[in-house]
Amino acid sequence: MQILDPQEMNEADRLAAAGGVTTLQLMRNAGAAVARVAFERFPDHSRIDVLCGPGNNGGDGFVAARLLRQSGCDVRVWQNAPARPGSDADQVAREWDGDVGTLAEFQPDVRALVIDALYGAGLSRALAGDDLAAIQRIRQNGCRVLAVDLPSGVSGATGAVLGYALKADCTVTFFRKKPGHLLYPGRELCGALVLADIGISDAVLHLIKPGLWENGPALWQPHLPKPNATAHKYRRGHVAVLSGGATSSGAARLAAEAAARAGAGAVTVLSPPAALLPNAAHLTATMLRRVEDAAAARTFIGERKVASVVCGPGFGTGDWHGSMVASLLRVNETALVLDADAITLLARDPGLLQDRPTEAAPSIVLTPHEGEFGRLFPDLAADTALSKVDRARLAARRAQAVVILKGPDTVVAASDGRAAINSNGTVWLATAGSGDVLAGIVAALIAGGMPPFGAACAAVWVHAEAGREEGFGLTAEDLPQAARRVLARLISR
Ligand SMILES: NC(=O)C1=CN([C@@H]2O[C@H](COP(=O)(O)OP(=O)(O)OC[C@H]3O[C@@H](n4cnc5c(N)ncnc54)[C@H](OP(=O)(O)O)[C@@H]3O)[C@@H](O)[C@H]2O)[C@H](O)CC1
Numbered sequence: 001m002q003i004l005d006p007q008e009m010n011e012a013d014r015l016a017a018a019g020g021v022t023t024l025q026l027m028r029n030a031g032a033a034v035a036r037v038a039f040e041r042f043p044d045h046s047r048i049d050v051l052c053g054p055g056n057n058g059g060d061g062f063v064a065a066r067l068l069r070q071s072g073c074d075v076r077v078w079q080n081a082p083a084r085p086g087s088d089a090d091q092v093a094r095e096w097d098g099d100v101g102t103l104a105e106f107q108p109d110v111r112a113l114v115i116d117a118l119y120g121a122g123l124s125r126a127l128a129g130d131d132l133a134a135i136q137r138i139r140q141n142g143c144r145v146l147a148v149d150l151p152s153g154v155s156g157a158t159g160a161v162l163g164y165a166l167k168a169d170c171t172v173t174f175f176r177k178k179p180g181h182l183l184y185p186g187r188e189l190c191g192a193l194v195l196a197d198i199g200i201s202d203a204v205l206h207l208i209k210p211g212l213w214e215n216g217p218a219l220w221q222p223h224l225p226k227p228n229a230t231a232h233k234y235r236r237g238h239v240a241v242l243s244g245g246a247t248s249s250g251a252a253r254l255a256a257e258a259a260a261r262a263g264a265g266a267v268t269v270l271s272p273p274a275a276l277l278p279n280a281a282h283l284t285a286t287m288l289r290r291v292e293d294a295a296a297a298r299t300f301i302g303e304r305k306v307a308s309v310v311c312g313p314g315f316g317t318g319d320w321h322g323s324m325v326a327s328l329l330r331v332n333e334t335a336l337v338l339d340a341d342a343i344t345l346l347a348r349d350p351g352l353l354q355d356r357p358t359e360a361a362p363s364i365v366l367t368p369h370e371g372e373f374g375r376l377f378p379d380l381a382a383d384t385a386l387s388k389v390d391r392a393r394l395a396a397r398r399a400q401a402v403v404i405l406k407g408p409d410t411v412v413a414a415s416d417g418r419a420a421i422n423s424n425g426t427v428w429l430a431t432a433g434s435g436d437v438l439a440g441i442v443a444a445l446i447a448g449g450m451p452p453f454g455a456a457c458a459a460v461w462v463h464a465e466a467g468r469e470e471g472f473g474l475t476a477e478d479l480p481q482a483a484r485r486v487l488a489r490l491i492s493r
């Protein structure tokens, strides 16, 4: 499903209004959705404190307050500043027939539900004064909180906290999710997220053309590689994985195993002479090839029609490894998945990425975690105004690559601006070797014919789903088989 940034959401409102649904009606629908969720999710709370800000977020709060009172709840409204005269929020505030206390007077009661309608998409600076004090009182008191659109203090555009923010049990948002609902820390502060229909037609999306999605099968499932009955193993894609030295060859084997389990027809580990023995001792279905230097690797890749190469897991960062990466960047028609040590090598010599001949260059997928990203793109990492999506997009454009910026809220970005935020991650994936498996899955899906952005999105989702299914105590060795099961289900659907 598409995700809208605050500007695109404003555009959706404007287009809806042009189509005949007034902004006042949208506000009434939004407030009604909040009241409905309060009833459904917090049935034991007959006392409700609604905190209203000066903008439309506060307007939604006034609508909800009136409906909840009409339904028999004991509702009190607290306001920090009046709505602008003549605005929609002013109109619905006038329809509220109860008292309005000042936010400074508000004392949270742990038995009451707090509806947070202070600030939503229009938050423009850090909370201060009475707002900050009220939010601190609520957090100390431990009341249940239902947030309207966003917990106050969370940026809808980036998920960042501007100074201090409320932590909600549940957040109701409207029409489409915003980046701040899926990017940390906002994601955690939202609690359970409810998406409400407020009467905006999906047709407006054809005009807005948002380039950001929540990652999920709808985005790429039709493009998953599905071999036909006569497919030769090389047609199903040949993946090569470069091994590191004798004592660090396990990471390459994990990536190779993952590529095989993710459907690659053939997988070859390309091993420096020193690591041949440990690789030979462990590999069975995966082929093994000795490569002394970059020229040997390139010859093999060309002759054996390798469709994608994984380089980086446990690879090494010496001169030999640097010349291998430099050489791979000049191989045509073979996609490269560059992870771990390969990213360190690129960071050491940024010219490698920038100077490559674009017309003949291979498709590249970079898979940095935040630390590696900071080494490769230090200026983007240091710019605190950028969201994780912005950083991944800018990096993808600069590198002319697909960037998988890993973390609990992994972002995948393409050089043309398309991006997806992953939301099915699990804490159990933060384990040694997990990234090696991801790199192998990406390579297998590209080798099977998926375009790199779709392959990267699919691999990230499948990898996370595999992690969820394995759960507690998983090790990276468990992930390839679990990923195979996830992919098998998706392909047979
Ligand atoms: N289609 C929809 O999704 C709809 C959403 N609705 C709701 O509208 C809000 C967005 O409303 P908006 O009026 O744009 O913004 P807010 O209500 O969030 O806040 C704007 C006002 O708050 C002031 N502000 C911002 N930050 C602070 C702060 N830290 N301290 C004090 N005051 C602050 C801001 O002042 P400025 O000086 O920055 O102008 C504004 O006065 C959305 O979240 C939904 O809840 C519609 O109801 C229906 C359609």
Ligand SMILES: [K+]
Pocket (backbone or CB within 6 Å): 057, 116, 117, 118, 119, 120, 147, 148, 149, 150, 151, 152
């Ligand atoms: K809010």
